[in-house]
Amino acid sequence: MAKIMIVDDALFMRQMLAKILIAEGHEICAEATNAKEAVEKFKTVRPDLVTMDIVMPLMEELDGIGAVNEIMKLDPKAKILIVSAMSQQPIVVEAIRLGARDFLSKPVNPQRLKEVVKSILTEPLG
Amino acid sequence: MQESYREIFLSESQEYLKNISNCLVRLENNAGDIESLNEIFRCTHTLKGMSATMGYDKIAQLSHQMENLLDELRSQRKEVTTEIIDILFTCTDVLEQFIQDIRLKRDSTIEIVGYVAALQKFLTGDIPAEKTRPLTATSTSKEIELDPADQAKAKAAQDSGLNVCRAKILIAENCLMKEARAFLIITHLQRLGEILQANPSIEDIKAGRFEQAFTIFLISKESKEAIHKDILNISEVEAVSIVPVETEMKTHAVKHQAPQGQAAAQAQTEHSYIKKIQSMRIPVQRLDRIMNLIGELTIAKIQLVQQVQSAKIEPLEEISLTLDRLTSTLQDEMMQTRLLPASYVLDPFGRVxxxxxxxxxxxxxxxxxxxxxxxxxxxxxxxxxxxxxxxxxxxxxxxxxxxxxxxxxxxxxxxxxxxxxxxxxxxxxxxxxxxxxxSVAKVKEKAIKKGIITELEAENLDDKKILDIIALPGFSxxxxxxxxxxxxxxxxxxxxxxxxxxxxxxxxxxxxxxxxxxxxxxLTLAIIKAMLVQVQGEILAVPLMNIRETIKIKRHEIKLVQNFQVIKVRDEVIPILHMDKELGIPSVSDELETTNDGLPLVIIEYEKRALGLMVNKIVGEQDIVVKPLPSFVKKTKGIAGATILGDGRVALILDIMSLRG
Structure with a gap:
């Protein structure tokens, strides 16, 4: 199945997402805890999909939006799924503008996560 | 799932709360500290996400409200005031209480309504944004037609072989982030082709100002079927109807399609996933067990080294050297795992x-x-x-x-x-x-009043000694x-x-x-550096930390002052204790009397005062693994613990503090 990189500063969220995705038959090829690390790892592992929390530490240096931007520059075909809280709509919109494929709001509903991941990976015209 | 994630949730949320508290203190001192504000925001945000996922709704609600207020501060729509800091501190405490309740697996009785309301008070307008948002009603009964101006454009596109269609898109009712969802769909459509017209306007759609459905006129080279499939694939799109636009304009009924139900593929396939672990949490008990094992290993090493030295077996010598190096490194490394930065304890002090x-x-x-x-x-x-x-x-x-x-x-x-x-x-x-x-005078006065010292004693004590009285029991x-x-x-x-x-x-x-x-x-309590000394037949370990120096003295240098043996070392009068007599170790020889090159004296220090310990022989310096004494001998005066020496003998570790009494 697909190689997925999980970006989230909370170990809890990473584990949760990983568990659901692995159960779906995907491979978690990398995990990152901040934006900078996410970009670095993206360069080397080139995942099929990135799940990205947009509010993360090291915000001054590079924030989640910055990471989306960097990743999209590295690979315009990169598939990024934003995982965010409901109050972050403007940031989510910005991420979509930069090329993020979809978003999920926390609390993450496992069923929705599965559907969204499946839909991004099978986008017929994407 | 709940149980397996509970521990991580608890420890992480604890960290976040601690962080919030620390940053709040910093923010209070410097209202312009954006970094701290961002950190508080991030922590609150993460906490909200985590707790909502775990189903701890009250925590999620409260932190959500905190986050709203923090966002106002962050965007500088609101100023950081003492009142705001206070309410944030209070809420942090409440969250802490919730976490505590979860840890203890008890039902929380805390009501958050009051706190949420208090936070709400600080927010703009006092009314949730959703209610003020103007609703642009979209008529669903009547289909929207293309503007005459756009009709010409549509016709031109059709003539050049492109498809023009009207897409009516219905968004899921429970969609949580309508604006973002709409924006995503619009962005998606723009990738497929050109949006000719939209109802409501693109701006309104992007801002979420529509009820549940909106209509888009799209020019695209993709076929109607492909567009349909593509839009429907976007999550939270409930239904799509695509109708080719005929430039002659005819109305079409909207066909709602059943939401795409995706069967949950729950196939539990075993997947190897190897990732580099960069940090981990180790149960304390396990660390202690490993520490214990390393202690034993150290003893074994010393045994081997000593055996080899006495037997003079060449090849073994090298092995013992390796073993020595390995265990030392291992010991150091292991030591590190027990270490934590002082901030662990110091950080909450800002709040205190x-x-x-x-x-x-x-x-x-x-x-x-x-x-x-x-x-x-x-x-x-x-x-x-x-x-x-x-x-x-x-x-x-x-x-x-x-x-x-x-x-x-x-x-x-x-x-x-x-x-x-x-x-x-x-x-x-x-x-x-x-x-x-x-105040020395006040201490003196009080000490006399409390009967800790007599007036005569007070006269003779210097200021430093008087000050020391405040550390005596029962003095305040x-x-x-x-x-x-x-x-x-x-x-x-x-x-x-x-x-x-x-x-x-x-x-x-x-x-x-x-x-x-x-x-x-x-630095640590498990392994200490000690000086091994021999007292009659016994080996004693004196923690190196307490030792000032070891010297050799002549018997005639020992003087008697008020029935106490003392010795003068560099103008300082140091009382002498005979260790054998202090600890009740029976004499096996009269060595003390016969040695000619001087008697070894270990000078220890406590409270900046010195005490000379008379021993028979200084054995040497060594790292020792401290083994606590069993309870039945724990209270023995002068002994703090024991250690096992290389030859398997037990050496007692001297407790300097209890010796002075």
């Missing part, structure tokens, strides 16, 4: 100082340096309370009220500094305040018992705690200048 000084109507700045220095976990856990006690003392008795300070010509804001530093094999923590200091200089300190738990408790950890408490104080406490602590 804030709360205490507020209660006392005093203004106090706290300055912490060296909080990154690492200490043994056990030491760290143990010194938290003594440190807080000293901090309380400083705020309670040390720092004066702003008025009093001003009258004295001091800065109305008092200052407490905590300085952690690492010295050879020791950690030193210094707590100083620039308050009123301890506070005029009255306050809420925070002076409840009979005094400096003596701090002192005893430190000594039980193999550390020391020293202090100095100057009237109206301030008081300074010095805490000296061992």
């Amino acid at each position: 100082v804030r709360d205490l000084s507020k209660k006392q109507n005093k203004e106090v700045d706290l300055e912490i340096t060296g909080s990154e220095i690492e200490l043994d976990r056990v030491v760290l856990e143990e010194i938290g309370d003594p440190l807080i006690h000293l901090l309380r003392n400083a705020i309670d008795h040390g720092i004066e009220s702003p008025e009093e300070r001003q009258a004295k010509g001091k800065d109305p804001k008092g200052k407490i500094a905590i300085k952690v530093s690492r010295q050879k094999g020791q950690i030193s923590i210094e707590i100083s305040d620039n308050g009123r200091g301890v 200089t506070a005029k009255e018992v306050t809420d925070i300190s002076g409840r009979g738990v005094g400096l003596d408790v701090v002192k005893i705690k430190l000594e039980s950890l193999g550390g020391r408490l020293d202090f100095e104080s100057k009237l109206d200048v301030g008081t300074r406490f010095f805490l000296t602590l061992p």
